[in-house]
Amino acid sequence: MHSVARTGEIGTALERRLSGCVDFAVGLAAGSIAWPRRIKRLAVMTLDLCLIALAVWVAFSLRLGEFHTPGTGFAILTVAMTGLWFPIALRRGTYRSIFRFAGRGAIVSLLVSTILVTLPLIAGFMLVAHDGIPRTLAILAPLVFFMAVTLSRIVGRYVMVDLLSARSGDVNIKRVVIYGAGATGQRLAASLAAEAGMRVVGFVDDDPAKDGHFLDGARVHHSSQTSALVERLGVTDIVIAITAISSARRKHIIAALEPMSVNVQTLPPMREVIDGRISAATLRPVAIEDLLGRAVVPEHGDLLSREITGKLVMVTGAGGSIGSEICRQILAQRPAALVLVEANEFALFSIGCELEAGLATLDPGSRPTLYQRLADVSLPGAVERLFAEFTPYAIFHAAAYKHVPLVEENVLEAVRNNVLATRLMADAAQRHGVRRFVLISTDKAVRPPNVMGASKRLCEVVLQDLSRRCGAATFAIVRFGNVLGSSGSVVPTFQRQIEAGGPVTVTDREVTRYFMTIFEAAQLVIQAGAMARGGEIFLLDMGEPVRIWDLAHSMVRLSGLSVRDASNPAGDIAIIESGLRPGEKLFEELLIDAAAAETEHPRIMQGADSAPPAAMVAQVLSQIETAIARDDVGACKRALRSVAPSLRLSAQEKVVRSRPYSRPMVKRLESGSVRKAEQRIFPAPSQQPTQA
Known part of the structure; x- marks a missing residue:
């Protein structure tokens, strides 16, 4: 009984000492994490130097069958191994991967370095006899050293990673x-x-x-x-x-x-x-693309390269979300040259730097030429300068204002940028022998209640009208919905709101939208342009519409958080309805009044939306130019309504006046705040107005 108790006391004392050693090792490891990298490397190299001496002593003892007393032979072999090990290990980068990151790769690196050390030792000590150094030590000493240094890495990783993490007490692990x-x-x-x-x-x-x-x-x-x-x-x-x-x-x-x-x-x-x-x-x-589950469709035949490879291509709006991705994919098809046209300096600089970095990796003999031009294509002079310098084979017109609420507040500037720029570019393309002109449109052009959609529908009509005339240019329109990751996408907005702790705002719980990736959209745009024969409206297969309310719930839950609502008042993130914004629809469509026809590409369909007569198109464009010149928002929207009857007009905008109706004047007070003035910029005329 006494011996059992004595054994228990010894075991307890041993456990206490081992625990103390472990605590010391963990404390040392915790402190070493903050050491500079060169100090860490020096510490490991010092450890390896000690392990070399230990390995040589163990090898002598095993070979002689007794504990060896170090002498001249021990010193010679230790110096030889040290002189071989460190140059080889440093040359091979063995010390770039130590304790915390020691895995299979690090052990393999140690093994190779050890083999490289062993070969000269065999040549120097096994083939040539040395007094006091048995020949077999040329193999035995490196073998013992490899086992010792490998064990040191494994133990070090266990202490630095497992024990340190387990004892850190960090509740956020x-x-x-x-x-x-x-x-x-x-x-x-x-x-x-x-x-x-x-x-x-x-x-x-x-x-x-x-x-x-x-x-x-x-x-x-x-x-x-x-x-x-x-x-x-x-x-x-x-x-x-x-x-x-x-x-x-x-x-x-x-x-x-x-x-x-x-x-x-x-x-x-x-x-x-x-x-x-x-x-x-x-x-x-x-990502939302994971939630959508859309299978990637490979390139269909030669549609991507057919109208690109070896040709001069121009992209307007090249710094935007869609425009920049179209540029990336065009360069992948090796055009002769690519002209980036962008009105925003920083956007042009950003995409230009990115594309130039990619081109720098290509062989100079096959490298496309990249041109960058700052230009507002809604200005006739800018457009003429572009075509005086370049005669592109194909143009992808992506320049447009697309944010619905902003366009509602800036009607004249948005219509000028969207409609007049499209007409100027398309007219110039027709006159200068451009072979293909592809307009990037939107599903918001279908029965639009807002100015953005109505302006894009008029852009479509302009191209359909031009395609009815004789000319070398082939005009095409590509219509699709929301793209993931674009500047106006709801997804990054939700991500920012979740990271900020909420709430996540959804305009209406019944709102649905179509989604596709920017990469897929740009790829399909290029392929649709290659299929064009003139005046077609191509529709991209957007899959099933996504309910934005459900999307917000999914993004919250997949972030590891819970939704705070009436059934879960202790949840992490609240989702609230903010109300539809001006001009916003509950759902989007891709067709106006006709069924879609299949094309040679499984993800691209062709619509049959017709354009009004040419005389009407010319009249609408003339009315818009006059309205912009007179700063008349009402007249501009009434003209748009001629081609987009679903466009909503306010009571004031429906009234035809002898003097233009714009916006209520905004006066700035001395305090810096603003308020709407009661009088209009242009007071209403005294005569009785007529109804539109």
């Missing part, structure tokens, strides 16, 4: 489950293990055969157990680590994870996974 127990998931887990603020607590996988297995110490569960796993382990994040997966399957997985109120993230694009660049920094939140 993310508990991560990886969806996908394959090679990619295993590589991701190894990378996340080096992150002090993240801990992989398990895997889930759709394969029942993997259920119950362990991967790098974490258990694999079947995907049907995900919800219970989240509750039991307090999971905060789920990372989808499946790369070879269809868009529909990804959408299904995300939909299943959405109700769990965890932060759902995905891996970067496949090319980065192939390159091995997987880390916590490369993970991205689930």
